[in-house]
Amino acid sequence: MKNIxxxxxxxxxEVKLLQLLQLTIHFLAIKELQSIPASIIKNLHRVPDRYLNFLAKNNFINDLPISVRRQAWELNKDIFITAISEYCNLSLELLNNVIQDRRSIENQVNHIADSIGGSEILFTSFANHCVKQGVDDRKNNWGGLLRYVLMAVHSHELKISNLGKLHDLSWLIDSSLRHEKVDLSTISSIHSMLTSLIISQANTLEKQYGKVNDKPPVNNENNTKQINDKPIKKVDKPAVKEFEE
Structure with a gap:
């Protein structure tokens, strides 16, 4: 019956799927019926935010595909950090050992990297979490974890600017730590990479926001009038009752 x-x-x-999801979303709380909304969600290209919030709020996302979980995590960073906290803690314990088991560390790190996938939003949330937690970390284990994850997500084709350069920088630092050796050539390479990243970031910000201008914006009354004079488009109400969380 389920296959049918x-x-x-x-x-x-997509339209029919959303209409059906609106009618069946609460079936997730009923074991015998939860497969229906779960199947609908799996077939959606993008789950609307209100449903993602509902799924996260009611702890329904754990049994859903990772692609759906990432969508929910992107909306709620705290839930994402909670979801990967076990892998983070295990990684930190391994990093804290005098003799580090790289294979065991990488196994935990891969779980984190798989959770992030190709999401720049989730990677940024994880990186910010590492920075925040690492403020009082004298052994810099959070920095080590971030470095490991950065190298791991490189294989996931993460869509983040300068990922290749960041990966190369992490690899260079990781190699120096493993061999306990930093020569002038390595220092020069690190300096060049950091300089390149800073210049690239500055250029990106300038393209996005333009150069800083101290002059106040000009109040263009004509533009304001054009916006205010635009006719308001009538939106038809949905035929199905609006979803309530």
Missing amino acids: VDKEIEKLN
Whole structure:
């Protein structure tokens, strides 16, 4: 019976799927019926934010595909950090050992990297968490964890600017730590990479926001009038009752 329902759901377009999800979303709380909304969610290209918040709020995301969980995590960074906290803690324990087991560390790190996937939002949340937690970390284990994860997510084709350069920098630092050796050539390479990253970041910010201008913005009354004079487009109300969390 479940296979028949799944096949019928797969035939529906995005609009029909959303309408059906609106009617069945609360079935997730019923064991015998939860497979119906779960199947609908799996077939959606993008789950609307209000449903993602509902799923996260009611702890329904754990059994859903990782792609759906990432969508929910991007909306709620705290839930994401909680989801990976076990792997972070195990990694930190391993990093704190005098003799480090790289394979065991990498196993935990891969769980974190798999959770991040190709999401720049999740990687940034993780990086910020490491920075915040690492303020009082005298052994810099949080920095070590961030370095490991940065190298791991490189294989996930993470869409983040300068990832290649960041990966190369992390690899260089990691190699120096493993060999307990830093020569002038390594220092020169690190300096060049950091300089390149700073210049690239400055250029990116300038392209996005332009150069800083101390002059106040000009109040263009004509532009304001044009915006205010635009007719308001009428939006038809949905035929199905609005979803309530």
